[in-house]
Amino acid sequence: MGDVAPTEIEAIYRAESRRVLATLIRLLGGFELAEEALHDAFMAAAERWPRDGLPANPRAWLVSAGRFRAIDRLRRRARFDAVAPELAARIEAEASDAMPETDQTIADDQLRLIFTCCHPSLPGDAQIALTLREVCGLTTEAIAHAFLTRPPTIAQRIVRAKARIREARIPYAVPGPDELAERLAIVLKAIYLVFNEGYSASSGTTLTRADLSAEAIRLGRLLVDLLPDAETEGLLALMLLSDSRRAARTSPEGELVLLADQDRSRWNQGQIAEGRRLVVAALASRRADPYALQAAIAAVHGDAPTAEDTDWGEVVGLYDLLADVAPSPVVALNRAVAIAKRDGPAAGLSLIDALLADGELADYHLAHAARADLCRRLGQVAAARASYQRALALARQEPERRFLERRLSELPPE
Amino acid sequence: MKYLCLLYFDGKQLDAMSAEDKKTIDRDSLAYDRELERRGHFIAAQALQGPDSAVTVRIEGGKVSTTDGPYAETKEALGGFILIEADDLNQAIQLAGGIPLARRGAVEVRPIYDVPQP
Numbered sequence: 101m102g103d104v105a106p107t108e109i110e111a112i113y114r115a116e117s118r119r120v121l122a123t124l125i126r127l128l129g130g131f132e133l134a135e136e137a138l139h140d141a142f143m144a145a146a147e148r149w150p151r152d153g154l155p156a157n158p159r160a161w162l163v164s165a166g167r168f169r170a171i172d173r174l175r176r177r178a179r180f181d182a183v184a185p186e187l188a189a190r191i192e193a194e195a196s197d198a199m200p201e202t203d204q205t206i207a208d209d210q211l212r213l214i215f216t217c218c219h220p221s222l223p224g225d226a227q228i229a230l231t232l233r234e235v236c237g238l239t240t241e242a243i244a245h246a247f248l249t250r251p252p253t254i255a256q257r258i259v260r261a262k263a264r265i266r267e268a269r270i271p272y273a274v275p276g277p278d279e280l281a282e283r284l285a286i287v288l289k290a291i292y293l294v295f296n297e298g299y300s301a302s303s304g305t306t307l308t309r310a311d312l313s314a315e316a317i318r319l320g321r322l323l324v325d326l327l328p329d330a331e332t333e334g335l336l337a338l339m340l341l342s343d344s345r346r347a348a349r350t351s352p353e354g355e356l357v358l359l360a361d362q363d364r365s366r367w368n369q370g371q372i373a374e375g376r377r378l379v380v381a382a383l384a385s386r387r388a389d390p391y392a393l394q395a396a397i398a399a400v401h402g403d404a405p406t407a408e409d410t411d412w413g414e415v416v417g418l419y420d421l422l423a424d425v426a427p428s429p430v431v432a433l434n435r436a437v438a439i440a441k442r443d444g445p446a447a448g449l450s451l452i453d454a455l456l457a458d459g460e461l462a463d464y465h466l467a468h469a470a471r472a473d474l475c476r477r478l479g480q481v482a483a484a485r486a487s488y489q490r491a492l493a494l495a496r497q498e499p500e501r502r503f504l505e506r507r508l509s510e511l512p513p514e
Numbered sequence: 515m516k517y518l519c520l521l522y523f524d525g526k527q528l529d530a531m532s533a534e535d536k537k538t539i540d541r542d543s544l545a546y547d548r549e550l551e552r553r554g555h556f557i558a559a560q561a562l563q564g565p566d567s568a569v570t571v572r573i574e575g576g577k578v579s580t581t582d583g584p585y586a587e588t589k590e591a592l593g594g595f596i597l598i599e600a601d602d603l604n605q606a607i608q609l610a611g612g613i614p615l616a617r618r619g620a621v622e623v624r625p626i627y628d629v630p631q632p
Binding site for chain 1: 515542545549553554601602603604605607608614625
């Protein structure tokens with residue numbers, strides 16, 4: 101079988117390149133050398149496979165080809181780099197007495213890569229850029245495009261992060277049990293930031309941003325596979341349940357549509373079902389964590405065929421739990437809104453006024469928008485107008501601004 | 515994607531070097547071009563004669579005018595280029611970092627702009 105089509109090699113590149121890279125970083129001891137070796141391995145594959153046929157285990161073939169090409173290249177580099185031959189000899193010695201790579205070590209390598217990219221000694225924006233490039237295989241240019249920034253900015257973040265990993269000798273390892281929870285929280289936060297960057301409404305660039313959410317969900321799935329845990333399941337559930345409403349949350353004209361006004365037939369039922377399964381698993385296995393609780397709230401909405409059918413008592417109960425494990429002014433605000441739905445606008449308004457009086461939410465546009473909405477429902481038109489205007493003054497995103505302007509114009513005369 | 519690596523260095527520093535050292539630089543530079551070629555990154559590369567060999571051409575009032583010397587008079591002048599193929603900007607930066615003359619000057623990495631077909 102001597103005919104391997106270039107499309108077949110491309111498909112193997114898409115499926116295997118990140119796993120091969122993760123293993124090569126461990127075997128060669130560095131990102132740069134491994135990335136070069138990955139490139140060389142696929143060059144060799146493009147040359148050899150059409151002639152010799154597909155190897156029985158393409159992944160193992162690529163790892164081995166990458167390793168030997170790296171040794172060759174280090175030897176050729178000897179004249180510029182005094183330590184290169186020594187490194188080549190060490191890699192060669194390790195290669196000869198190494199055990200064949202098992203599926204387990206390959207999986208562990210992917211975890212090593214994720215934890216290294218999200219190491220706490222790297223700045224948050226560098227963690228995200230490095231994860232998207234090394235773990236997801238996005239190009240520098242694609243990352244910059246998705247984050248609405250220039251490629252040289254992203255490129256420098258990646259160059260500096262790699263230098264930091266090298267200089268600080270950050271180990272290429274999955275954290276031990278004593279620090280696993282803390283380190284996992286950083287990884288999940290980075291993934292959730294990628295998701296939110298892709299989910300936040302922003303006109304004109306909606307397409308590329310949806311790609312970011314898809315990458316975050318892919319990372320979440322990978323992590324659930326590699327490290328099944330209530331927190332990773334909770335995050336994946338939250339992302340799936342939020343993403344299930346993507347098609348319904350903007351109108352064809354790009355206007356924001358509130359949860360209550362969304363066309364629920366456009367919600368992605370497959371994502372809702374998968375999210376719900378994960379929430380149940382996450383909540384059953386351990387003390388409730390914030391991602392799983394937020395996912396559970398999203399699942400309650402997902403279960404309601406119409407906005408009127410929402411089980412607000414259940415939502416308030418989940419917000420009570422969330423306020424307990426992860427108290428924050430934003431959680432308190434959302435809880436107040438849920439209470440307004442359950443007990444009427446007056447009950448919610450007094451809670452929001454108390455929160456605004458605390459000061460922490462004074463500059464948060466959604467707090468003023470929520471207050472305005474409750475005042476409107478209570479017929480307090482002047483108060484509603486003042487709060488919508490305050491919200492509008494603070495809102496930054498165009499679709500949100502247009503939404504607030506629409507609400508203002510719809511207020512009855514005083 | 516294609517990237518142009520522009521090599522800037524101080525020609526005087528190079529002139530002051532021994533014949534032996536110059537030969538080493540030339541040999542290393544050619545070897546790196548071959549390395550890029552072997553790995554599928556190489557498109558084209560050339561070294562340039564010194565900036566004092568340059569003539570700058572302008573069209574002024576419909577007429578060609580020329581001045582002696584390079585367009586920009588700087589201590590580190592454009593001395594050569596390598597046009598490469600790379601997956602993304604970070605790979606291009608990594609390849610630029612391996613250029614032997616990068617150790618004696620600076621390499622400006624510029625993505626090629628694909629002019630849209632009219």
